[in-house]
Amino acid sequence: MALIWQYRFDLLVGLWWTLKLSMMSASLALVLSMFFGIARYSRNPAIRISASVYIEFFRGTSALAQLFWLFYVLPYMGVDLTPTQCAVLGLGLCFGAYGAEVVRACIEAVPKGQLDAAAALNFSWFQTMRIVVLPEALIMMMPLFTNLLIELIKATSLVSLITIPDLTFQAKAVITKSYSSGSVLLTTLAIYLVISLITSTVMKRIETSLSRGRIAEGVK
Amino acid sequence: MTEMITFENVCKSFGKTVILNDFNFRVMRGEKVAIIGPSGSGKSTLLRIIMALQDIDHGKVSIDGKPLWEVNHGRHLVKPTRRHLRDMRSLVGMVFQNFNLFPNLTALGNVAAAPRHVLGLSKKESEARAAALLAQVGLSEKLSNYPSTLSGGQQQRVAIARAMALEPKVMLFDEATSALDPELVGEVLGVMRDLASARDLTVLVVTHQMGVARAIADRVCFMEGGCVVEEGGPEALLSQPKNERTRAFLRAVHLA
Numbered sequence: 001m002a003l004i005w006q007y008r009f010d011l012l013v014g015l016w017w018t019l020k021l022s023m024m025s026a027s028l029a030l031v032l033s034m035f036f037g038i039a040r041y042s043r044n045p046a047i048r049i050s051a052s053v054y055i056e057f058f059r060g061t062s063a064l065a066q067l068f069w070l071f072y073v074l075p076y077m078g079v080d081l082t083p084t085q086c087a088v089l090g091l092g093l094c095f096g097a098y099g100a101e102v103v104r105a106c107i108e109a110v111p112k113g114q115l116d117a118a119a120a121l122n123f124s125w126f127q128t129m130r131i132v133v134l135p136e137a138l139i140m141m142m143p144l145f146t147n148l149l150i151e152l153i154k155a156t157s158l159v160s161l162i163t164i165p166d167l168t169f170q171a172k173a174v175i176t177k178s179y180s181s182g183s184v185l186l187t188t189l190a191i192y193l194v195i196s197l198i199t200s201t202v203m204k205r206i207e208t209s210l211s212r213g214r215i216a217e218g219v220k
Numbered sequence: 221m222t223e224m225i226t227f228e229n230v231c232k233s234f235g236k237t238v239i240l241n242d243f244n245f246r247v248m249r250g251e252k253v254a255i256i257g258p259s260g261s262g263k264s265t266l267l268r269i270i271m272a273l274q275d276i277d278h279g280k281v282s283i284d285g286k287p288l289w290e291v292n293h294g295r296h297l298v299k300p301t302r303r304h305l306r307d308m309r310s311l312v313g314m315v316f317q318n319f320n321l322f323p324n325l326t327a328l329g330n331v332a333a334a335p336r337h338v339l340g341l342s343k344k345e346s347e348a349r350a351a352a353l354l355a356q357v358g359l360s361e362k363l364s365n366y367p368s369t370l371s372g373g374q375q376q377r378v379a380i381a382r383a384m385a386l387e388p389k390v391m392l393f394d395e396a397t398s399a400l401d402p403e404l405v406g407e408v409l410g411v412m413r414d415l416a417s418a419r420d421l422t423v424l425v426v427t428h429q430m431g432v433a434r435a436i437a438d439r440v441c442f443m444e445g446g447c448v449v450e451e452g453g454p455e456a457l458l459s460q461p462k463n464e465r466t467r468a469f470l471r472a473v474h475l476a
Binding site for chain 2: 113116117119120122127132136
């Protein structure tokens with residue numbers, strides 16, 4: 001433990017980067033999931049098809065390959081991104097594609113009768129989405145988004161390979177400096193575990209508050 | 221008296237299943253019509269066509285004298301513009317078998333949603349209208365209840381208030397009391413009967429509960445195989461049907 005204490009600042013820097021990148025790429029992924037998930041339902045075929053292309057492409061290629069491509073290949077094409085921009089863009093695009101499928105599936109799970117009712121009340125497409133479909137789909141999305149968010153937090157360890165000093169990167173550095181791997185790796189694992197436990201607790205809270213009032217009293 | 225709903229030679233199939241076969245049907249303004257018949261006879265499709273939730277293959281449907289699906293050269297139907305669809309749908313309100321309330325909104329929110337977002341009333345005006353309608357269906361106490369905390373009968377009464385909030389000229393009830401426990405049918409039927417007492421409102425009820433047909437309708441149509449087989453006043457048709465198929469159906473219903 002003395003060893004960990006000695007290198008605490010290295011690990012804290014790593015933790016900070018991991019949290020920062022998780023937040024930033026999760027925000028991007030959330031926006032992309034919502035946009036492309038809903039776009040699959042657009043009345044415009046061009047929008048529908050581009051959404052499908054995006055989803056299939058980023059879901060079907062490895063996140064690491066995407067990161068390397070952004071980091072090593074784009075500069076040759078004259079686009080120079082900082083490592084942080086590469087990381088956020090790479091992870092955001094990848095998890096946005098997974099998220100878009102979650103959004104699509106949950107939208108599909110809203111009972112068709114609700115859509116009939118919305119049409120009979122003359123709601124427009126946007127009103128139907130905003131007033132009827134999304135509030136309900138959102139509750140169904142929460143457990144699936146929690147899964148993806150935890151996956152994403154763990155996937156941030158990939159950015160250690162494009163020179164970002166995240167938790168995994170720092171852990172490796174500490175191992176090199178200290179010639180000791182066991183306790184450092186154990187600590188790193190524990191930190192990831194704590195982050196994901198906190199994440200799932202917070203997400204559960206949000207889910208509960210979203211579904212407030214909708215569960216019959218007495219059936220808790 | 222003017223015609224409110226007119227079907228002229230309407231055909232509708234789903235794949236190879238013929239639902240409406242050269243169907244002709246007229247409802248006058250203010251008339252209350254019940255449609256009975258075995259399942260799969262096209263009753264619900266008929267209502268869904270009037271609500272413009274379902275298109276037709278060919279023929280002509282008019283509501284309040286205006287064609288719902290424009291006819292182009294010959295038998296080809298042109299999709300109506302969104303604006304035309306909105307105008308036509310604003311004439312009609314529909315109540316569904318499974319209520320289809322929005323579970324994320326309170327009773328008040330469910331009823332106020334359309335006046336607020338479709339008619340563009342202020343929040344205050346739309347909620348006042350919703351509260352008045354909910355009072356009319358006897359639910360003044362339940363304004364802030366979510367659908368999951370209401371009984372089936374209460375949910376259906378909210379759904380009726382919600383459909384009335386846009387002040388339609390035609391109200392459609394698609395098996396509105398069929399999903400309810402027997403002891404809850406009365407309260408919903410009471411509300412439907414109150415509505416039907418409005419002279420100007422045209423009411424179409426699809427049901428397999430003969431009590432509902434008796435209570436609401438001044439004309440009952442027996443539908444089978446995509447056609448109206450027999451029609452008449454409720455007493456005449458339900459007590460002394462002339463057609464053999466009507467008799468067979470009524471026998472089956474009474475035995476069940």
